[in-house]
Amino acid sequence: MTTGKVPPVATCDLFDTFKDAARFVLPGLRDFGAVTRFAGPVVTVKCFEDNSRVKELLATPGQGRVLVVDGAGSLRCALMGDMIAASAVKNGWAGVVIWGCVRDVGELATLNLGIKALGSIPRASTRRDQGLVDVPVELPGAMVKPGDFLFADEDGIVLLTPEQAAGLK
Structure with missing residues (x-):
């Protein structure tokens, strides 16, 4: 598993398989899109109240990736x-995880x-043209690195290394 569409795997099953070797995000993030189960390789952004890099990245080919945004909560x-x-x-992104807020919730709920x-x-x-791309970021409870694989569903978020994800069938 390297790029492209990654099939969502239930986060509970992943955690049962990998146990303490799996990283997971603490509860608190809510679903806002029409898709509640998604997965893909991670691209990261670290920013504070400036979405310049978020807008730039999501305007590029996503190839089934997931953008993880550390907005410092x-x-x-x-x-x-x-x-x-x-x-x-x-542009073909699988998902976006934001440690921060979104807006236009009614419209977001209709998007695939x-x-x-x-x-x-x-x-x-x-927008002040600030923010860092492809750096390690923190979500509550988990360090996230560019290239990690993120699996999200109604139960939460599990992160695997590329090596761990390669072993999934």
């Missing part, structure tokens, strides 16, 4: 709304995209 503004999410769908975030707020972020 800020609840003051949204890092993704309907237009950026629609771009992600158009996995979206997990802390919450929603109507306020948009201010």
Whole structure:
């Protein structure tokens, strides 16, 4: 398993298989997209109340990848709304996980995209052309590295290394 569409595997089954070798994100992220089960190789963004890198990345070919955004848990503004999410769908991203907020929740719910975030707020972020791409980031309970494989469903999020994911059938 390296790139392209990764079949979602139940997170409970993954955890039962890998036990303490699997990383998992603590509860608190909610589903906002029409897709609640998604998986793929990870691309990371670290940003604070500036979605410049999020918008740029989701406008590129996703090839079934998942964007993980470390927004430092800020609840003051949204890092993704309907237009950026629609771009992600158009470009073939499997999902977006945001440790922060989204907006345009009614529209997000109609999009064929996995979206997990802390919450929603109507306020948009201010673009200042800041943020880091492809760096290790932290979600509650788990360090996430570019190239990890993320599996998300109604039970939560499990992260595997590329080596662990290669052993899945």
